[in-house]
Amino acid sequence: xxxxxxxxxxxxxxxxxxxxxxxxxxxNHEYMSWYRQDPGMGLRLIHYSVGAGITDQxxxxxxYNVSRSTTEDFPLRLLSAAPSQTSVYFCAxxxxxxxxxxxxxxxxxxxxxx
Amino acid sequence: AQSVTQLGxxxxxxxxxxxLLRCNYSSSVPPYxxxxxxxxxxxxxxxxxxxxxxxxxxxxxxxxxxxxxxxTSFHLTKPSAxxxxxxxxxxxxxxxxxNxxxxxxxxxxxxxP
Numbered sequence: 001x002x003x004x005x006x007x008x009x010x011x012x013x014x015x016x017x018x019x020x021x022x023x024x025x026x027x028n029h030e031y032m033s034w035y036r037q038d039p040g041m042g043l044r045l046i047h048y049s050v051g052a053g054i055t056d057q058x059x060x061x062x063x064y065n066v067s068r069s070t071t072e073d074f075p076l077r078l079l080s081a082a083p084s085q086t087s088v089y090f091c092a093x094x095x096x097x098x099x100x101x102x103x104x105x106x107x108x109x110x111x112x113x114x
Numbered sequence: 115a116q117s118v119t120q121l122g123x124x125x126x127x128x129x130x131x132x133x134l135l136r137c138n139y140s141s142s143v144p145p146y147x148x149x150x151x152x153x154x155x156x157x158x159x160x161x162x163x164x165x166x167x168x169x170x171x172x173x174x175x176x177x178x179x180x181x182x183x184x185x186t187s188f189h190l191t192k193p194s195a196x197x198x199x200x201x202x203x204x205x206x207x208x209x210x211x212x213n214x215x216x217x218x219x220x221x222x223x224x225x226x227p
Contacts, residue, residue, distance in 0.1 A: 004157075031212065031213050033213075033214065035215075035217075040123070040219055041219060042118075042204060042217035042218055042219045042220050043158075043204065043206075043215070043217040044217070045214050045215070045216075048212060048213075048214060050212050056212075058214060059216075090157055090158065092158075094213050096213075097212045097213045098213060099146050099208040099209070099211075099212075099213055100146050100163075100165040100208070101213045102148075102160050102163065103160075103213060103215060104160075105150075105157035105158040105159070106157050107156060107157045108155075108156075108157055
């Protein structure tokens with residue numbers, strides 16, 4: 001199993017550009033999520049999905065879109081990048097989405113918006 | 115509301131000394147608590163978790179944590195620090211609905227030879 005994979009590892013954008021961060025998991029997990037990590041702020045939830053076709057907002061959803069067309073993939077879209085979106089982005093997945101489930105994290109994407 | 119407070123953004127210990135990383139939580143429902151470790155330029159890895167049952171939870175790499183409801187705490191300990199323990203540690207509490215985690219701001223552990 002590859003676990004949770006994320007691409008790209010690094011990305012530099014200019015303000016106003018759009019891009020998609022890719023996330024895939026091969027563990028047949030129902031629950032997937034996106035977090036952003038900023039210095040001194042820990043990780044904050046952006047969006048999550050409890051299954052294919054179902055998504056919902058987390059703590060900091062503004063400026064980001066998601067969709068879940070398959071169980072395996074959960075891409076995160078930045079429609080018009082802003083410097084405030086400079087961060088490290090982590091995708092995570094868990095078996096069922098139950099509160100007790102362990103979340104498995106990908107290696108992260110480091111995004112810089114100039 | 116769910117939240118986590120980690121006291122001490124940086125902790126330094128000597129190799130072989132006790133490691134104590136502090137975590138206090140707030141939860142509007144019975145809490146499920148997690149400790150994750152992040153090594154440089156990597157994702158997060160679960161150390162241990164408390165769901166129900168025994169309040170002293172043992173995890174990987176010799177770490178353990180004790181859930182104390184009266185103190186709303188879930189401190190992480192290890193009897194003897196090793197150089198390989200140098201990393202950032204995050205405490206998290208599960209949300210009220212789905213498996214959404216609320217993280218503390220993290221504690222960076224430095225181990226001095």
